[in-house]
Amino acid sequence: NAATPPAITQNYDCGGFWKFTSPMDLTYSYTDSSGNALAITPATNTVNPLAADITDCNGLVPLTLTDTITYARPTIATPINPFAASVDLAIAKAQLTDSDTVCFNTGAGCQNFNQNGMTGANLLHGKIQVFNNFGPENQDITDSPFEAQFFNGTSWVVNANDACSTSLVFCSSPTAGRVNTIFPDPLTGGLGTFTVTTSGTSGEVLDVCLTSPLWLSETTCAAPDSTCGEFTFGIYRGNDRIINWREIVR
Numbered sequence: 084n085a086a087t088p089p090a091i092t093q094n095y096d097c098g099g100f101w102k103f104t105s106p107m108d109l110t111y112s113y114t115d116s117s118g119n120a121l122a123i124t125p126a127t128n129t130v131n132p133l134a135a136d137i138t139d140c141n142g143l144v145p146l147t148l149t150d151t152i153t154y155a156r157p158t159i160a161t162p163i164n165p166f167a168a169s170v171d172l173a174i175a176k177a178q179l180t181d182s183d184t185v186c187f188n189t190g191a192g193c194q195n196f197n198q199n200g201m202t203g204a205n206l207l208h209g210k211i212q213v214f215n216n217f218g219p220e221n222q223d224i225t226d227s228p229f230e231a232q233f234f235n236g237t238s239w240v241v242n243a244n245d246a247c248s249t250s251l252v253f254c255s256s257p258t259a260g261r262v263n264t265i266f267p268d269p270l271t272g273g274l275g276t277f278t279v280t281t282s283g284t285s286g287e288v289l290d291v292c293l294t295s296p297l298w299l300s301e302t303t304c305a306a307p308d309s310t311c312g313e314f315t316f317g318i319y320r321g322n323d324r325i326i327n328w329r330e331i332v333r
Contacts, residue, residue, distance in 0.1 A: 091142040092185075102181035106131035109178050113152060116200060117169040122155040148172075152203065158301060159210055159310065162234035168203040172196075207233040209242060211251065211293040211300060213312030220285040220316040223278055225264075229312070231273040231299065245273040252295035253277075254304035262291060285317035 094100065112127045132144050152170055157163050174196040180186035186193035212232050218224040231245040249269035253262040264278040279291060292311035293300040302308050 093141050101137055102183045102185065105134075105137065109146065109174065111148070111172060111174045111178070113150070114171045114173065115154075115169070116171045117166050119154070119163060119166055121157065121163075123170060124153045124155070125150055154206065156298065156301065157208060159208075159308070162208050162239070164234065164236040165205060165207050167205050170201050170203075172198040172201060207242065209233045209245075209299050210239070210310050211248075212239070212310055213291050213293065215313045215315075216279075217315035218281075220281055220283055220287065223280045224314055224316075225278045226276040227279060227312070227314070228274065228276050229293075230275075231270055242273040245270050248296070248299065250296075251275075251293060251299075254290075254292045254294045254302065256304060258289050258291055261289070279314050281316050287316045289314045289316075 213229045216227045232239045233242045290307040292302040
């Protein structure tokens, strides 16, 4: 160890002085520190310095972590408030100790390495909300609205800052080829419209659901959820469970 840690031992180099295994296979872990009970990916990973990094290194070997931390998406049934991403990095001291017991040492002996509170983007729980619509069986339903929304802590509201969501994909069954003319692309102010073409069948009902991108959708397509819109072609005749229907004009 250096006499006055954390000074660098300048002649600690590759060859006979390099006492770490090569490759090092340095394993480290991430832990969420944002306060949310959401899983993060990756939770652990491994990195190795390149051979060039230990050539004439003079006791200093750079290790670059290039991980992208992803939070597991919660369900829309249990939405979460906006939060700032925060993770802690940990490397066990055994990972940083070589065969000569040279180690990470800030003056108190070999220690674990921790980098806490690494922050990133402010995250919102988002979704695409498709609204119900209907029209005659001989005409397409055009300019049908949908919204990019986020949960603000109280309710789902339009994400007026969304001007980047693009290449939206809707479930292909049973609407294969019938959802088109999505405008604008990317969205403007979180708002957009699309067209659903008619098959000419009166009384047809279609569920229109978003399936991509994953951070705005959770539907499985086979099981439409509350974000989907119901599209009816033909004359609206009310609910079959109503025994008697009477209009009153005042």
